[in-house]
Amino acid sequence: xxxxxxxxxxxxxxxxxxxxxxxxxxxxxxxxxxxxxxxxxxxxxxxxxxxxxxxxxxxxxxxxxxxxxxxxxxxxxxxxxxxxxxxxxxxxxxxxxxxxxxxxxxxxxxxxxxxxxxxxxxx
Amino acid sequence: xxxxxxxxxxxxxxxxxxxxxxxxxxxxxxxxxxxxxxxxxxxxxxxxxxxxxxxxxxxxxxxxxxxxxxxxxxxxxxxxxxxxxxxxxxxxxxxxxxxxxxxxxxxxxxxxxxxxxxxxxxxxxxxxxxxxxxxxxxxxxxxxxxxxxxxxxxxxxxxxxxxxxxxxxxxxxxxxxxxxxxxxxxxxxxxxxxxxxxxxxxxxxxxxxxxxxxxxxxxxxxxxxxxxxxxxxxxxxxxxxxxxxxxxxxxxxxxxxxxxxxxxxxxxxxxxxxxxxxxxxxxxxxxxxxxxxxxxxxxxxxxxxxxxxxxxxxxxxxxxxxxxxxxxxxxxxxxxxxxxxxxxxxxxxxxxxxxxxxxxxxxxxxxxxxxxxxxxxxxxxxxxxxxxxxxxxxxxxxxxxxxxxxxxxxxxxxxxxxxxxxxxxxxxxxxxxxxxxxxxxxxxxxxxxxxxxxxxxxxxxxxxxxxxxxxxxxxxxxxxxxxxxxxxxxxxxxxxxxxxxxxxxxxxxxxxxxxxxxxxxxxxxxxxxxxxxxxxxxxxxxxxxxxxxxxxxxxxxxxxxxxxxxxxxxxxxxxxxxxxxxxxxxxxxxxxxxxx
Numbered sequence: 001x002x003x004x005x006x007x008x009x010x011x012x013x014x015x016x017x018x019x020x021x022x023x024x025x026x027x028x029x030x031x032x033x034x035x036x037x038x039x040x041x042x043x044x045x046x047x048x049x050x051x052x053x054x055x056x057x058x059x060x061x062x063x064x065x066x067x068x069x070x071x072x073x074x075x076x077x078x079x080x081x082x083x084x085x086x087x088x089x090x091x092x093x094x095x096x097x098x099x100x101x102x103x104x105x106x107x108x109x110x111x112x113x114x115x116x117x118x119x120x121x122x123x
Numbered sequence: 124x125x126x127x128x129x130x131x132x133x134x135x136x137x138x139x140x141x142x143x144x145x146x147x148x149x150x151x152x153x154x155x156x157x158x159x160x161x162x163x164x165x166x167x168x169x170x171x172x173x174x175x176x177x178x179x180x181x182x183x184x185x186x187x188x189x190x191x192x193x194x195x196x197x198x199x200x201x202x203x204x205x206x207x208x209x210x211x212x213x214x215x216x217x218x219x220x221x222x223x224x225x226x227x228x229x230x231x232x233x234x235x236x237x238x239x240x241x242x243x244x245x246x247x248x249x250x251x252x253x254x255x256x257x258x259x260x261x262x263x264x265x266x267x268x269x270x271x272x273x274x275x276x277x278x279x280x281x282x283x284x285x286x287x288x289x290x291x292x293x294x295x296x297x298x299x300x301x302x303x304x305x306x307x308x309x310x311x312x313x314x315x316x317x318x319x320x321x322x323x324x325x326x327x328x329x330x331x332x333x334x335x336x337x338x339x340x341x342x343x344x345x346x347x348x349x350x351x352x353x354x355x356x357x358x359x360x361x362x363x364x365x366x367x368x369x370x371x372x373x374x375x376x377x378x379x380x381x382x383x384x385x386x387x388x389x390x391x392x393x394x395x396x397x398x399x400x401x402x403x404x405x406x407x408x409x410x411x412x413x414x415x416x417x418x419x420x421x422x423x424x425x426x427x428x429x430x431x432x433x434x435x436x437x438x439x440x441x442x443x444x445x446x447x448x449x450x451x452x453x454x455x456x457x458x459x460x461x462x463x464x465x466x467x468x469x470x471x472x473x474x475x476x477x478x479x480x481x482x483x484x485x486x487x488x489x490x491x492x493x494x495x496x497x498x499x500x501x502x503x504x505x506x507x508x509x510x511x512x513x514x515x516x517x518x519x520x521x522x523x524x525x526x527x528x529x530x531x532x533x534x535x536x537x538x539x540x541x542x543x544x545x546x547x548x549x550x551x552x553x554x555x556x557x558x559x560x561x562x563x564x565x566x567x568x569x570x571x572x573x574x575x576x577x578x579x580x581x582x583x584x585x586x587x588x589x590x591x592x593x594x595x596x597x598x599x600x601x602x603x604x605x606x607x608x609x610x611x612x613x614x615x616x617x618x619x620x621x622x623x624x625x626x627x628x629x630x631x632x633x634x635x636x637x638x639x640x641x642x643x644x645x646x647x648x649x650x651x652x653x654x655x656x657x658x659x660x661x662x663x664x665x666x667x668x669x670x671x672x673x674x675x676x677x678x679x680x681x682x683x684x685x686x687x688x689x690x691x692x693x694x695x696x697x698x699x700x701x702x703x704x705x706x707x708x709x710x711x712x713x714x715x716x717x718x719x
Binding site for chain 2: 003004007010011013014015016017018019020021022029031032033034035036039044047048050051052055056063064065066067068
């Protein structure tokens, strides 16, 4: 390494990965239902897409985690987003493509993608 | 890219608890579950909760598992990492509430802590330089080399108010300033004192094990500030994990060009080598340490000249302790005002303590200066086990003293500790309860200094031995009150006349216990009694004939054949044969045996 720029480049590249290692109660939590029902309906690629995009885009204060059965098995894969001080948003019947939209709209811009939420999807 | 990071502590405590096997089991289970592209298992440095090791944290869930065994790996992987259901039986109790699992930062152990020197310990993989860089590693060195003059660096450290964390508390910036004359004209050295020798202290080891690069970066910054091109880390050979990780770190830093020639194209060269200490306590004293690096027998020499003028190989040298170094990059990056905003008027920043003895949370804690001993013992430390009463805290190891309960509310900083007859020392803190005999404690530490005295000067070599003899007399019940006066006189004589810090501070454990617990000494001498029931020569075990059922268990338990008595008849202990081991008392099922 010869320059400070190269050092900064390594830092940027690594930060997305190491960044999640902190306990911060003030962060937005993206929770994917990963019980048997979720996994069977394809929650794992959704979880991995979310985790990957959040790290790639270097989104600060966003944690992607998983949880057990939420109880709405027929709507899996389910993704819930808990932002500090805001009401929970529940996205249902997710796919990796829909997840990408949620990251770009909801997490990056703060716009809820209402066409995928539990309240609005045509059941 | 991984969605989940599992950080398993790889410090010495958890290694002794079997973390290597836990890591291997986790890795194989992760692979078996097909999660190896999604979950990474990282071996980090110390998380602080050594009492509950092996410990591991799962991020981003922020869940701490304690006392994890290899057999638990399958459940953790299947339930938590795959299905998102944390394994509640292994979660750190303190973090579990009625509403669920709370953030670790909100637990009593962590909430009062402020991690500066330990900021990367338990967070990064110490064997990967990239993870250190991700946490702003080597940014401070970059900033210093590209935007600051050497004098500005020294001024920054001076302004921060940082004082040496090795124990004496000398202002670090001042030390650097003394060594900065004639830059570029004379050879100079930068040394790191990692010869942590106090019984019960392990914070330097933890920094080296958990964040070795921070020491390298800080030493390079100091090299630039005073005009030195070579650094030495003097580390105990008894710290094999620390030595290993330092070696890896130095190799990686050289490979990246962060050590070596022309760092960041600034024209500044700096390299670091490791020197292993063979375990002599006196080699932690600065002049003895440098003599030892030179390849000679580690003995101190008189000061002045101070190392800043004439140090290693007769050249100007600065020597700082591991924890001091660990603060430097953060001061450069966040500014001296940030650092000076923490702590008390004359002691800035934070201090790491190694908590040990009669305390629930044995482990490593870092607190802002000015935190009271009560907060450390009762809140962070979780109190005394088995509902016993706090008697004293010993700080500063064999150079320090005991702080009694009446001073629990004194804010901890360098000057306050000296005022109450102890000292900061390197940061060992041993908590004692009502079952500890203070005369015995003083004897324990003195025994250590008698062993470790290098023998060069008479007050320390012979004086400490004479003190030891008096203490032995007292604990055997043969002491007189005149002995106490003689002991005290000897203490002051040794303090004033010893050559180096070892001898000058060796009487401190005796002086401080005499100051606060004189009544215990008097009880040993006058009443021939050890109030805590520790000193064997003053103890006697007796059997209460009314409670004894004559079951003969004690007869069989006694290794000395001191107990006699027929079956179903009360037994008797022959005091002349009794070795006071207490085996009979442990064995008796009827509570018939008591000690006095």
